[in-house]
Amino acid sequence: MKNRIGSKHKGLISSRERLGWIVLLLIVSSGYFFKPLYSESSALSERYRMTLEIILQTLKKNYVEQVDEEKLLLGAIRGMLAATGDPYTRFLDPEENADFSRSEGGALVGIGVEVTMCQNVPCVIAPIDGSPAARAGIQPGDRIIEIDGVSTEKKEFAEILNIMTGETGSVVKLKIARQDMMEPLEFSITRQIVEVDYCRGKILPGNIGYIRLSQFFGEETGTVETFKGWIQKFDEQKVKGVVLDLRNNSGGHLQMAVTLASLFLQPDQIVVRASGRDKERDDVFRARKLDTGLSPSIPLIVLINEGSASASEILAGALQDHKRAVLLGETSFGKGSVQNIFRPLPGNSAALVTTQRYYTPSNRSIHGVGLEPDIKVADWDPTPEDRFYAYKIRSSGLLERFVKANPGLDAATLKKFKQTLSKERLPLSDRAALALLRSQYPASPYPERDTDHQLNKAMEWIESR
Known part of the structure; x- marks a missing residue:
């Protein structure tokens, strides 16, 4: 299972459930929940159970500003799971749990991208077919370095999710570091309900x-x-x-x-x-x-x-x-x-x-x-020359103007793009030209061999049998 970006709802748990959260957290810390995973040292669990309660009460009574007890308890739970060091072991608040359930059934609210943490920032595993992220050109391996102008470096994953989430129809701005690009890329993506055709x-x-x-x-x-x-x-x-x-x-x-x-x-x-x-x-x-x-x-x-x-x-x-x-x-x-x-856990969480x-x-x-x-077969393994000319094509606005004038990607579009590069004296390799174009168009439901190098090689392999 992976981490998903979804929409944000208010009111995670009612005030009547807060006592339940405290009890749950204390039970977890004392080792009676998820029994196969806990330490059986009663002295250790008792010490930290008491420490947790003391710190909670200390913050409520002495912190310089009034604290949100619910926020503190949810933070402690997230921190406990994050302390495993495993990015796939995590807490799902009610909204995240609902998004997860919807995605299992074929619908997802958000930009439609699977992420994990790498190099202290969220990294894209893959955009979901047909999602806003896929249509915008988000690719596997992209590192999300900024969200709405806020740096993601060394932030907790729960905090990153909180920044990413929003209402359906709202826009999130991402700054992406991509391995084959000299400068970060910027994307504005509108959140929506994604109906997934798997x-x-x-x-x-x-x-x-x-x-x-x-x-x-x-x-x-x-x-x-x-x-x-x-x-x-x-x-x-x-x-x-x-x-x-x-x-x-x-x-x-x-x-x-x-x-x-x-x-x-x-x-x-x-x-x-x-x-x-x-x-x-x-x-x-x-x-x-x-x-x-x-x-x-x-x-x-x-x-x-x-x-x-x-x-x-x-x-x-x-x-x-x-x-x-x-x-x-x-x-x-x-x-x-x-x-x-x-x-279910209390408050419809998981x-x-x-x-x-x-x-x-x-x-x-x-x-x-x-x-x-x-x-x-690499989709694109750019040479230093390809990197230079790809950057020049992007930064000059030529690529953006070409895509706006040619809304669909097919063999004729690729041929026209190569002719444009030749006219502008930009000697980008054929593989690089194809990869650059494909990064700007939504993935086709049924890719064509003329515009999909890996598919073409697969078909050649079959034809040689």
């Missing part, structure tokens, strides 16, 4: 199946059935090969990854191992026999990039280990942990807690390192 499929020219999965959510709204339907169609039509696109798929439900893996693997083959502190509760998830599946004779290639994380890596890692598919693209994100959500690490069928841990593709 799965799409198509038969591409040359009888090649293409299926895109943006996240491992939406079981209740038919994501699994849609995915199975496309696999069945590909199998019945005897396509030459299938491209499974997991780029910018930041994960989701583990069980959904196991179900989808069963469409490609033989029954009882291991999909993933999950191991936690209590070894007796370790799990081995295996492929199941389903009523449909892709014929083993049909080649399968999986597209991954640095925005492919968690459940994406579970599915791709299983297919790679069992040699059922070839991975093409860039090294994946490297999130090899499993979170359980503990809810807690996400990392309970296990997962391992691929060959017992690889990819946490922090990611999956290496069998065929490495």
Whole structure:
């Protein structure tokens, strides 16, 4: 599970619930909640239980200004989870919990971007397909260095979420540091309700199946059935090969990854191992026999990039280990942990807690390192010359003027852009020109090989079989 940016609501808990929060916090500190995770030193827990209560009362009576007891208690709870050092173990206030539930069902309020903390600032794992962030051109790996003019450096993640959230229709201004750009980029993004279409499929020219999965959510709204339907169609039509696109798929439900893996693997083959502190509760998830599946004779290639994380890596890692598919693209994100959500807590809040690490069928841990593709194809690996000319094209306003005059990206747009660069004597490489244009247009629901270098290479691989 990942951190999501959503909207802000007032009144987290009622005054009548504050006593409940105090009791909950004291129970947590004394070790009677989440029992598998607590220290059994009664002397230690008693000491800090008393210290917590004393500090709370001291602040209420002696702090220079009147304090908000609710804010202090929620801060203590967030701090307790943050003290694990795990960015995925965190507290969800009622509004965050509601956003999380909506996103699982296929709707999300906000700008639609998955983030984690890296280098003391929030970093983008992936924008969600069709979201305001995706349409604005936010990319995996972007570092958010300012939000509405406020620096994000060394701020607590809860504080960053508070700055990011807002009402539907309001605008948030982001300053982004991007690896291939010499200067920070600025974006103004309007928050809105994002209706997520998690799965799409198509038969591409040359009888090649293409299926895109943006996240491992939406079981209740038919994501699994849609995915199975496309696999069945590909199998019945005897396509030459299938491209499974997991780029910018930041994960989701583990069980959904196991179900989808069963469409490609033989029954009882291991999909993933999950191991936690209590070894007796370790799990081995295996492929199941389903009523449909892709014929083993049909080649399968999986597209991954640095925005492919968690459940994406579970599915791709299983297919790679069992040699059922070839991975093409860039090294994946490297999130090899499993979170359980503990809810409901008082005030309709919740807690996400990392309970296990997962391992691929060959017992690889990819946490922090990611999956290496069998065929490495960078979307854009800029040379110093490309960096210089890309900066010049952006800073001169040429790129902005071109995009405004050409609202859609296709092969004709790319050709026209190259002609414009040639006329202006800006010798940007073809790969760099394509990458620069793609950063300015929303991702197409059905990418074309002429404007998607990685997809083109995947189709070439299938055509060579």
